[in-house]
Amino acid sequence: MKQILLITDGCSNVGASPILAAAHALQEGITVNVAGVVDYGTIGELGGLEIAEIAKAGGGISRIVGTRQLAQTMQMMTRKTVVQTIQQAVNKELKEILGHDSLEELPPSQRSKVVTVVDELTETTPLQVALLIDASASMKPKLAAVEDAIRDLMLSLQARMGTSELAVFHYPSRGSSEDAVLDLNWTSDLSSLRSLFQRIQMKGATPTGPAILKVIDFFRYGTLDGHQSWRQNAEEGEGMLGDYVV
Amino acid sequence: MTTSSNPAYPAGTIITGKWRKSRFVIRRVLGQGANGIVYLVQKAGYRGLYALKMGYDTLDLQSEINVLTSLQSQRKSQDLLKENVKSPFLLEVDDFKDRNKDIPFYVMRYIEGSALHLFIRKRGSEWIGLTGLRLLEKLRGLHQMGFVFGDLKPENVLVSEYGRVELIDYGGVSTIGRSVKQFTEWYDRGYWNAGSRTGDEAYDLFAFAILMIQLLDEQALKEAAKQQLPQTRNTAELLSLIQRKTSLKPYSSWLRKAVLGEFANSQQALMMWKEQIYAPAIVGKLPGKTPRWLKSAFAFSIVILCFAVCLAFFL
Structure with a gap:
């Protein structure tokens, strides 16, 4: 099971639409959750709307929280999305076997077994969560809290019986390219999470869409450079796309 | 996805089960947990009071019910051994048909405290x-x-x-x-x-x-x-x-x-x-360490006793 967890504090302003990018992610089987972090004032109507839209397009959940509740919220969103994804799969099976659309339509006595299966899968399914962190200038005072929340999430994931891995990205990058930068490759080791963001230099722009696309590529190829070669291949022949379905 | 901002039902609301048709009258809210609201209810036509928990999410609540059922069955086998059968912990599990959606609930023993x-x-x-x-x-x-x-x-x-x-x-x-x-x-x-x-x-x-x-x-x-x-x-x-x-x-x-x-x-x-x-x-109740003043007083009284005995002997 694959998830992207976007942590941001405002509107995207550069590049492709993040809502379209999230829809692409869902198409690839990656759920997108969004945490909007606001400490003082509000996130703005536009920002709030965009956050909700990204999560909707990405099949996930969105929440707007202060830094104090961030850790708890990230943990909750990740867990809920895992349950939700499994429930969707189980519901599909239910429909085929029993003709019921959902768990809610089953009588309580029959629900218990289904839920036992969902609980079991929630605990054991392998899980990969890519955290994508908005490192635009306004996020700077919140990064310490974000890092703590990531550590906390790792701790929760470690307790699962199934394998769980985290990767951490931030955007925009310092260089000319405006896509995401990999801070931490897939890991399930808590100690590797120390001082993630010390080297980050903040920039003003917020290219959320392109960054999400970059992370989708990372899921596909396990490397950030994969994107370029994929583009070239795609230009050579349209049929090539089919080879890359994960 | 249900959110946790569901408002509580007012006192007097009648909760009718969708499957088993039992009716419960809400008395008041007892508390609000992470995944549901607990009400004090009275079973319609009966005097007994129960606690009724309405869940925000069917899956979460069912997961909780599974734990309760499993605890109850284990408890029951233990109680049979001890021959003291308590009132059942989990009474009923059902859905309440609200205007726009079904809300899962379960009814359990009410504990005052x-x-x-x-x-x-x-x-x-x-x-x-x-x-x-x-x-x-x-x-x-x-x-x-x-x-x-x-x-x-x-x-x-x-x-x-x-x-x-x-x-x-x-x-x-x-x-x-x-x-x-x-x-x-x-x-x-x-x-x-x-x-x-x-x-x-x-x-x-x-x-x-x-x-x-x-x-x-x-x-x-x-x-x-x-x-x-x-x-x-x-x-x-x-x-x-x-x-x-x-x-x-x-x-x-x-x-x-x-x-x-x-x-x-x-x-x-x-x-x-x-x-x-x-x-x-x-x-605290048993005599612990004897205080020093008591020891010295005791020694002093012995000395006086000796002195008194000596005095009595010589006179």
Whole structure:
């Protein structure tokens, strides 16, 4: 099971639409959750709307929280999305076997077994969560809290019986390219999470869409450079796309 | 996806089950948990009062019901052995058809009482030893059935008159060895960087220790939690607190072991708690150390006696 967890504090302003990018992610089987972090004032109507839209397009959940509740919220969103994804799969099976659309339509006595299966899968399914962190200038005072929340999430994931891995990205990058930068490759080791963001230099722009696309590529190829070669291949022949379905 | 902002139903609302058609009349709200609202209800046509929990999410609530059912069946077989059959814990499971959607609920036994911290505030900290003991017994029972409670906090511990203790809100219960589903940061072992979030007996005992420290000296615990940065927060601060504060002294060796995760199981923890709370009382009643003034007074009286005897002998 694959998830992207976007942590941001405002509107995207550069590049492709993040809502379209999230829809692409869902198409690839990656759920997108969004945490909007606001400490003082509000996130703005536009920002709030965009956050909700990204999560909707990405099949996930969105929440707007202060830094104090961030850790708890990230943990909750990740867990809920895992349950939700499994429930969707189980519901599909239910429909085929029993003709019921959902768990809610089953009588309580029959629900218990289904839920036992969902609980079991929630605990054991392998899980990969890519955290994508908005490192635009306004996020700077919140990064310490974000890092703590990531550590906390790792701790929760470690307790699962199934394998769980985290990767951490931030955007925009310092260089000319405006896509995401990999801070931490897939890991399930808590100690590797120390001082993630010390080297980050903040920039003003917020290219959320392109960054999400970059992370989708990372899921596909396990490397950030994969994107370029994929583009070239795609230009050579349209049929090539089919080879890359994960 | 349901949100947790569902407003509570007012008193007098009649809840009719979709499947079993039982009717319950809402009296008032008893409390609000992480995954549902609990009401005090009366079964229509009967006098008995029950607690009815409406869940925000069918799956979450069913997961909780599964735990309760499993506990109940295990309890029943134990009760048959002991020949004391209590009133059933879980009475009914059903859905309530509201205007736009079905809300899952279950009905359970209603227990009158107040939350642990309120009870102690009202009755005094002398009650901590006994309520703590009864709470540990409850936890041991749960552990012996293969579960950990998870979200242990004062709000989830109900104390009725004369210190009888019940755990409420089983939404955070998970099987031993699985990840802890639900927790509250203060009481969470992970929050203090003191270990994993895998459910084991020591996880509940850690939460119990924090709970006791809170009851005995809330201010000190607050300071300990505040003092450090999240990434450097550790148990050293807790341990020094346990050693330093006189209010924690009677329980210090127990608390220390629980914080360090040194108990092999909750049975051992329970035995030590018992020793700890009963030891001082016995020592206090039996003559302990004889005070020095008494000894010297005794010696002095012997001298006077000798003197008197001598005097009587010579005269």
